[in-house]
Amino acid sequence: MNVTVLTFDSVTKLPPEAAGAVVIGGSHAAVYAAYMSVKYGCRAAIHHDAGIGKDEAGVGGLDYAQQLGMAMAAVATASARIGDALDMMTRGTISRTNPLAASCGVTTGMPCREAAELLMKAPWPHAEPPAKGETRHLVEGIVCLDSASLLVSEDRDRVVATGSHGALNAAVATAPFRPRLLMFNDAGFGADRGGVLALGALEKDEIAAIAVAAHSARIGDGCSTLQDGTISAVNHPAYRLGARVGGSALALGRAVAEKIG
Numbered sequence: 733m734n735v736t737v738l739t740f741d742s743v744t745k746l747p748p749e750a751a752g753a754v755v756i757g758g759s760h761a762a763v764y765a766a767y768m769s770v771k772y773g774c775r776a777a778i779h780h781d782a783g784i785g786k787d788e789a790g791v792g793g794l795d796y797a798q799q800l801g802m803a804m805a806a807v808a809t810a811s812a813r814i815g816d817a818l819d820m821m822t823r824g825t826i827s828r829t830n831p832l833a834a835s836c837g838v839t840t841g842m843p844c845r846e847a848a849e850l851l852m853k854a855p856w857p858h859a860e861p862p863a864k865g866e867t868r869h870l871v872e873g874i875v876c877l878d879s880a881s882l883l884v885s886e887d888r889d890r891v892v893a894t895g896s897h898g899a900l901n902a903a904v905a906t907a908p909f910r911p912r913l914l915m916f917n918d919a920g921f922g923a924d925r926g927g928v929l930a931l932g933a934l935e936k937d938e939i940a941a942i943a944v945a946a947h948s949a950r951i952g953d954g955c956s957t958l959q960d961g962t963i964s965a966v967n968h969p970a971y972r973l974g975a976r977v978g979g980s981a982l983a984l985g986r987a988v989a990e991k992i993g
Contacts, residue, residue: 735775735852739817741901743779744881746772754778754851756844758815760897760919761806761828762952764878766793770800770861776836776851778844780814781806781827782897783920783927785946786960789953790919794830800861803832803854807844813926814919815899820844823923869955874985876954880916883909891915891989893958893981895951898943898965899926903933910939913973913988915981917951918943918964931967940969940988944981958982 736753740746743757743765751773759765761779769777777797782790790806797804805826812824824844836854838847867878875887880896883906891913896902898916906914914934919927927943934941944961961981975984 737848737852739821741815741817742881743768743772743777744879746774750774752856754848754854756817756821756848758817758820758899758901760814760951761791761793761804762789762895762950763793763796764864764867764895764952766797766804767861767864769804770797770802770858773857774802775856776803776833776854778805778807778820778848778851780812780820780919781809782814782917782951783809783922783946785917785920786948786950786956789950790946791828792952794828798830798832801832801855801858803830803836803851805829805833805838805847805851809920809922809927811923812844813899813923814897815901815926819923821848871955871958872986873989874958876958878952878954880906883911885909887911889992891985891992893954893985895954895957897951898928898930898941900929900933903930906930907934907937907939912940912992913970913985914939914941915957915961915985916941916943917949917957918946919951920946928965931965935967935969938969940967940973940975942966942970942975942981942984958985
């Protein structure tokens with residue numbers, strides 16, 4: 733069968749044609765995004781390493797994918813914008829691989845496009861992934877989501893800490909829900925400050941948003957964003973709420989949540 737290489741800025745929702753394809757996804761390479769790639773039947777995946785960050789969460793999905801038989805690699809945050817799969821394809825370079833990807837010939841420093849071609853020979857199909865556990869938690873009245881894609885209408889005017897990166901596509905996904913305050917992971921900022929571009933876009937809609945440093949909180953883990961995160965970037969609406977670079981995400985979240993009542 734013919735194997736295709738497809739690009740998607742996010743892997744949280746993939747079309748049927750992703751099954752059997754090599755997918756270059758703008759998502760981080762943490763466990764949740766790897767789970768989604770396996771769930772949708774990708775032959776192999778290349779995601780963004782999101783600055784690797786705390787506990788190497790930005791590439792934690794590589795081991796997860798290996799256990800389920802899927803070859804997976806990650807692109808270096810400095811080489812391409814997170815949340816932008818075409819940019820990853822064009823100028824991304826590989827920073828990490830799992831053993832299955834390495835067995836296909838993918839190596840550190842290799843251009844993403846070349847790696848994708850090599851992964852066309854990766855083994856497929858894979859084992860069905862076990863269902864993921866709860867990814868929505870309430871901590872001191874603050875909503876913690878492992879992915880911003882899990883926002884619902886009831887989150888309007890609430891404080892929401894997500895495990896997602898703050899790339900531009902995150903603003904498109906979250907703005908309609910209009911939370912009082914949104915928290916993202918900065919994914920190491922990376923090329924063109926791609927990891928925090930959502931903050932400026934959300935500012936235009938008067939939605940307060942911050943990012944926490946990738947080295948301070950595990951990307952893909954909303955509870956870690958809130959409880960461990962050190963603020964690394966803020967937009968003007970968030971500044972008016974008291975957000976400051978270097979401050980605690982938890983302290984800010986508590987203060988804003990208390991005002992909401």
